[in-house]
Each structure stands twice: as C-alpha cells, then as structure tokens.
Amino acid sequence: MPVTPQPLGRRERNKQEKLDRITAAATELFAQYGVDDVTTQQIADKADIGTGTLFLYARNKGELLLLVQNAHYAEALERGRAEAETIPNVLGAVMAIVRPIVECNRVQVDNGRFYLREMVFGDPAEPHHGQALSIVARTEEAIAAALGRHGPIATGDAATTARIISAVMFVTMAASVNASLTTAAILQDIEAQVSLLARR
Template sequence: MGRRERNKQQKLERITAAATELFSRYGVDEVTTQQIADHADVGTGTVFLYAKSKAELLLLVHNVKFADAIETGVAVASGTPDELDALMAIVRPIVHCNRVQIENGRTYLRELVFGDPEEPHHREGLALSARVEAAFVDVLRRGDRISETDAAELARAISAVMFISITATVYRALSDDEVVGVIRDQVAVMLGGRAEGGRGAGTAGSTA
C-alpha cells in the first residue's frame, strides 16, 4: 500500500472511530456531520468522500457491528441441534446489536429498507441482511425436511418478524431477552409441528 492509500485508510479509520463514538454517546439524531469531521480532525468535504450523508455514515459504522453479530450467531447456531433454538441463536446477537442504542438501530434498519441501494454502504448492509436469511435457510434445511424454495420463503418471513420486532415502538420498553422471546413465539408458530421449543420470554408475544 502506497503513502496515498495509507493516508486514505487512516482518514477512513478516524472518521469511522469518530462516528462510532459520537453516535454511541449521543445517538445519530443528535450528531452532525460537522461534529464527526471535527472529532476525526478532517474537513467536512473529506467525510463526504467516504459517506455521502449522515445516514451513510451510520451504515458504515453499524455494518461492522451487524457483521460481527451475524458471525457470532451463526457460530452458536452451528452447535445447537434444536431448530428453533438454532434460529434464536442467530437472532439473539442481532437483536442486541440493534438495541445497544435503540434509535441508532431503528434508524439503521429503516435506512436498509428505504435508503438508496446504490450507495456502497447500503449495498453492504443489504448483503448482510441476505447473509442472515442464508443462515436461517441453513438451519431450516437441516435433514432436508423442507425444500430449498420453502426454506428461503420461511427465512424471509423470520427475518421480517425479527426486524419488525426490533424496530416496533410497542416493544421499545422490553429487554433484549423479551424481544427475543416475542420473536421466538412467532417463529415457533411459523415452524408449526417441526418446532419443539416452547414459548419464549416475550410477554408481548400474544399481541405481535
């Protein structure tokens, strides 16, 4: 890597670190791009070279956390024989990742749905969402008890339930474990007779 490339990488790292710290401390809505630039000791124009908007900055920062959460969940799921428990092993770290700072998580997921898919950090976030669905499919396809097409459809439904439960205002006051319980209850219904797990910890599962 040449000096110019190293300089660019160092600036990106400073911008990412500054955005991570400020978003975590104050929440994305309370932080300006100028504050991030000042904290990273770069010009505002430099920030926009790496992310065209504050929303893209959030995607840049949160994609790293999302990716780590997915890999953590997949690793646990691989050693979990029960189907429902394995699915929840994937869900649990994703729920936690997106609720450390609830408004940041909600904004991140909203950007994935409604943001510009042509933006590079948005594309990366969508690829991570597809990775989640692929992980669900891997669990659902154990033993070839369900077709690949049906597993993909069910994985999309589980993913939708998970993201809606994370972002829904009605669940905002619940703990992470309670949100996972809400998701577990709904996924158990989707799985029907193939799921052996009982009801989860969600107190609001009956209203989901």
C-alpha cells in the same frame, strides 16, 4: 507460486487512515449521544478532517451510521451462525442466529431503529447500504441452512421461511411500539412468532 500482495501506496494508506478516523469518531459520538443528536460537523471535527472530506466517504449521517453498524452486525451474524451449528433443534438454532443481531441492534435503541430505516429506505446504489443488504441476505441464508439441517423443509421453502423470519425480526426491532421494550422482551416476541413457523 503464491503472489505476494503489493503494499498499499501512500494515497491508499492515507484514504484508509481517514476512513478509520471517521469510523472511530462516528462510533464514539453515536454511542455517546445517539445518531439524532450528532452533526456531521462534530464527526468531521473529532476525526480532524474537513466536512468536504467527510462527505467523500459518506454523504449523510445515515450512511455514516451504516458504515459504523455494518461491521457490528456482520460480527453478530457470524457469532450466531457458529452457535447455531452446535444446537440440535430448529427453534434453538434459528434463535441462536437471531439473538446476537437483536442484541447488536438494541445496544443503543434509537441508533438501531435509525439503522433499520436506512437499510430499508436508503439509496441501494450507496456502498454502505449495499453492505447492509448483503448482511440481511447472509442472515437469511444462515437461517435457511438451520431450517434445512433440522427438518424436512425443501430448499425453496427454507429460503422463503427464512425471509419471513428475517422480516419478523426486523419489523419487531423497528416498530415504534416496541422501542421501550427490553431486549429480552423483543427476543421473546420474535421467538413466539418464529416457533409457529418452525413447526411447519
């Protein structure tokens, strides 16, 4: 017999409602001004909470950006994974996974680069950072699966190649020299590098 989940208590509903307000406020302000030009006080004010309450959910702007962006990156990955399963060649399948992630990162270039720095250098014990690293791991798994479907690549080799492709993607997006490039140019650069790996 299925177990009916218990409804959330008032305290849990209250916490979720505050988290939703914080997420909405940070999303709007980061999109409008960029992460560097937004203060935690502005986010707290927009969410109609005290800064002390805000810091219970995220200790700094980096964690707030991770909170906001993780959901977008996870959605982008799922779209890419679904599309990759319909593409019959290895390069096309890998780029189907990569493309929506790059597009997500480039919606607001400074925010995207800040997010990548937080992902790499943030506190691994912090939950939002852990979620970001989980998205990276799932991205590598999706790429490895695409490599395995389209060629005689052993499982270990597919996983290693996927990790290299993931590194290529993140370094290309994060590099300062690429900050002014268009999304199409970033994708073209990544595709050129991935095509060398996909031919192995």
